[in-house]
Amino acid sequence: MAETQSPSEGQSTPGAQSSARESTDVTRRGSEPLASDAGQTTIADAVVTKVAGLAAREVPGVHDLGGGATRAIGNVSQRVGIGDQRTQGVSVEVGEREAAVDLTLTIEYGESIPQVADAVREQIVKRVEGITGLSVTEVNIAVNDLYFPGDDDDDQGADSGEPRVS
């Protein structure tokens, strides 16, 4: 399922800030500077991604982020220390003043998917706008799995060795 809030506008390049000194590696790899009276502040795309992922996880009914394959790969990469579970299933496009967020969710069985999706969207907008100052133009949500409370116990049950009949 994918829902679109509004069309994205004004995706600008990081090079919008003109001075040569501002063209650092950080800026080139996808960070966006924010204007300030006292100096310049630059927020990396990874920060926006992390904020969106953490915000989504705050919403009751969200079991996990990412699809089954993404989670499996994420679990492996996290175990070897090269991945971060909090950003799996989240991608962002960040402009000079705006951001668009795409995310994939697993929702707990029994929850209303539209209500959880709306709550996630609201929480992401609140957190990203409040923390980064960027305006969120879109939050596209794909729900691609349901979590059943017994899912984690399946293997244990199968391996318990207890007789199924007396």
Add this chain to the structure above:
Amino acid sequence: MTTTTRARTVANPASPDRPVAGAAPATTRRVWLARAASTAIAQTDDLRATAGPQGRWRTLDGARSLDGVVAIEGGDDRVELALHVDAVWPPRPLAELADEVRLRTIGEAENAERDGELGSVRVFFHDVVDPDQRTARR
């Protein structure tokens, strides 16, 4: 330019004027201002300095490494500072955090009457970390 004198003693125990074991006896103004910035980061709640991949964002201060601070002599006879930090979740607005650490850095320089040597102070946010990572990765 190198200076070996200190303008005045600052009461703050975390001040960059405090003698540091392993620091070079003569301190360039670049390193002095990097220390000021490092102190300012350490004093700001919800911020954590990051040296980045391969420790590229740091300033060497004798045997000590001032992680997250890059200080460069600018063309206008001032030192430009770049502060590389992570925010601790849940962070305050990042612009507010940036202003706070920037003003602390400027304040440290003013206390030592060295604010005339300080150029721009740029703040780069690279990541958001959980509170339990605050000490683990510092």
